[in-house]
Amino acid sequence: MTALPCSFALRVSARQLLLASVFGAACPAALAQFALAVSPPRFEIRAEPGKAARQVIELSQVDARPGGYSVRTADWRLQADGSVDFKEELAPGSCRPWVAIERREVVVSPGRPYRYRIEVMPPADTPPMECRFAVLIEGKEQAAGPGVPVGLAGRIGVIVYVAVGKVQPALAIVGSAVQQVNGQRTPILKVRNDGNAHGRLAGFLAGTDASGTALEFTAASAPILPGETRDIALAATRPGNADAQVQVRFPVTVRGKLEWGEAGTTEIDERFGP
Incomplete structure (x- = not known):
C-alpha cells in the first residue's frame, strides 16, 4: 500500500485496543487525531455454502470533528509475537473474493455511530473449511484549509473468521x-x-x-x-x-x-x- 503523507501503518496486535489514537512523527503538515472506536474488534462467523452471512461493524468517532476513513479487505498472517501482518495482495486460497463490503469510503460523525455492513457468501460447492480475512479501516487525508493538509494517521484491522460447514480445532x-x-x-x-x-x-x-x-x-x-x-x-x-x-x-x-x-x-x- 502507499502510505499517507507523514503517517505510518500500525502492526495491530491480536489484543488490539478498540480506541486507536495514533499520531505521526513531526512533519510539515498538521496531523489530526485518529480517534475511532470499533466494535467488535473480531468476528467469528458460521456460514453455509451458497448462503450469505452478514455482520455489522459499529464505528464511533471519538472526536469533536467528523472523521473520513477508507475501508478495504486484506489477508493477514499472525506472527510469533502475536502481531498481525496485513497483505493487500490475495494470498493463495484467499476467500476475500467471497466478501462484499458496504462502501470503500465513509465519514463518521461524532455522536452518531455508523453501522458498517459486511457480507460473506461462500460458493455452493465450498467444502468444510475456515476462511479468514481482515477489514482494514484507515484514516483519510483531509484538508484543514487552503494549502494546509491534515492527515489522519493510523489503521485498525477487524479480524474475521468464517467457519464454513462443520469445522473444529484439535x-x-x-x-x-x-x-x-x-x-x-x-x-x-x-x-x-x-x-x-x-x-x-x-x-x-x-x-x-x-x-x-x-x-x-x-x-x-x-x-x-x-x-x-x-x-x-x-x-x-x-x-x-x-x-x-x-x-x-x-x-x-x-x-x-x-x-x-x-x-x-x-x-x-x-x-x-x-
Missing part, C-alpha cells in the same frame, strides 16, 4: 519451555492444532513455585491456526487476585484442565524450569 500440547516474555521468565506451552479451524485455550490452572507459594495460571488467548504450532504463555497470579501478577520462582509445577473449541479439553500436568 489442539494438543506437544512441549513446554521457559522463555523471556516482557523481560520475565514465563512458562510456555507449545500447542499444535491438527484441526481445520482456529482454537484458543481457556481456563485456570493450579500451580506451586519453588518457594511453595500457591499460584493460579491462565493461558494467553492467542489463536492457534490450523496446521500451526504456537507458543502460549501462562500468566501467574495469586489465587483470588487475578489482577496482581507475580514473579515466579522456578521450578514450578502446573496442573489442571484447559478448554478449547466447543467441547475440547486438555489435561495439563507440567513442570517448568530446572
